[in-house]
Amino acid sequence: MDPDAGRKLKASLIAPVGTTPPVVTEMAQWLIKSGEVFLSDVALISTMEEEVRKSAKLVESALKASPWRINSHLYETNYTDVASDRSAIDFISLVSKIIRNEKVRHHAERVYLCISGGRKTQSVLLALCGQLWAVDGVYHVVMPSVSTVNMELERARNLIAEHFSSPSPLEFYEKHSDVFNKLMFPPADSYSVVELPIIPYSPEMVSQLGNVLRNERGVEIERCGLSANFIHVLVRHKILHSNGSVIRPTKKGYELGQLIAQSGY
Template sequence: MPRAFNKDMKTAIIAPIGTSPPVITAGIDALDEPVSDLVLLATKDEQVLAGCDVVKLGLKSRYPRIRVHVELLPFDDISSDVENLTFMAIAARVIKKERESYGCERILLNVAGGRKNMCITLALLGQLLNVDGVYHIVNHEVKLFNQHLERMRPTMMRLFRAEKEEDKIMIYADNREMFEYILYPPKNEYELIRIPTLPYPVSYISSLLSRVVFDPYMLNEEDCSLLLHHGILERQGNNLYISDYGAKFLDVLVGKG
């Protein structure tokens, strides 16, 4: 079950990022609890990468202790089952790495940025991997907010194209007031919404996977019916076996994808 917040715990936020970087920084600002790590799931689109640079500098200015890492995705959008499973595998590895390599006891997902299908997939994966919360952000003045953001877009791209880190820092510093206005809007202008999730106990998932892989005939009738209905298992006569899709999906869940 989700772990209760403890101020001594390390907390990681994992977030797809699109062309609106403020949803990342505003989400951290609204969370009102210490965050130790931020992992941005980013495509190679230049506007997205420019947003990553701005988020890094914006957090360095206000939350200098947060470690920021960018995980580059091998596509601009999910357009097939294969790409969706690839995205799930990358996200699952990131969650595992934050827990095991960086010692983060709490994992939170911010699904307010990035492509819609990535965010949906990430939220569902979070339940299966027992993350501690899934959040979305709603801005009360979307049109006005977007106008301010687009006004800063040329400066963001100039910052991104600067070759030296010190030049990036200087561009941010010269425009700090406007950058921080869009990155950290007043908290009464938006809502941080917790998406209801029902986490699956690790023991249940482990037991289910073991039965599916090694002896599907040990599954109870309900589990077997659901797995058949969702294409994880297939039946041929009296024989049960894992489908190709099911095998790839299970690889994601056990960290082999």
């Protein structure tokens, strides 16, 4: 008899945080109530903006004060938005690091991404990471009444600020749980969750691509293991240079190769 039969798989959720913190806890609540996994950890990606940091702190307390006592891991970027090629690469690097940490350090058997809540560029890059690193699901939270949520957040603004500056945020949250829980954990039927139909890359293909992109001296096309069509696409996107017989990475391609190595491929 399989000792793991009926056991829920240990899962982690990775989510950017913006100025609408409930979308993260709503996603966590949805995963838990799906009954398919045991959500033990949530990795939060915050920017250095104070309002975003307030949101992240509120999410941390909400998760820990919830009946599920979920652990959170906060990662803060040193910029306010992904507004350059460099920050885009840095963000992808951060996400790959987080995915690896959740699997290796926190022993997650399933990793899910929530693209709601953060900046638009973060959401796009996060979805791309989900495809490249073959996570177990990429989701978007939809709130039918956004204006209502915004009004509730506005009414709670002072309380959220006090929570952020409190010497004991968790105790402060629990003291005002009647207000915070209504905001952070609304009824499950008051919002919906959309699963993005991504097609994940196989680990073998990503590993092969990484080997090519890390070889600055170049690789003979006949021996690289990549299809001619794929090479053509990579050249067109300025990830590879090709002279017809040998391919070598561009600067951008080499950086992507390092990211692939960083993720464990």
